[in-house]
Amino acid sequence: MPQLNPAPWFAILIFSWLIFLTFLPPKVLAHTFPNELTTQSTESPNTQAWNWPWS
Template identity: 70%
Template sequence: MPQLDPAPWLAIFVFSWFIMLTIIPPKVLAHTFPAEPTAQSAEAPKTDPWNWTCP
């Protein structure tokens, strides 16, 4: 039964984890956002009350 032979699957498993741990993290960590977030002002925005028209 070839499914029980661990030799090729173990090599695929180790090689895939090698790729995941060495190549992908620098690519993800090098990501930059297009715009830096700005700090909000401490003042609360002025809102107008809404007059409900109740019959």
């Protein structure tokens, strides 16, 4: 039974992982976000108390 001989299957496994690790990461890392991230300001917003007319 050829499934019990690990030599060709192990080589196929190693070569396939080498192909995946050499071609896929640059393609995945080349993607960019469509919107640039903006940092939030550290200033707190100016909040005022509400004037409730019924209280």
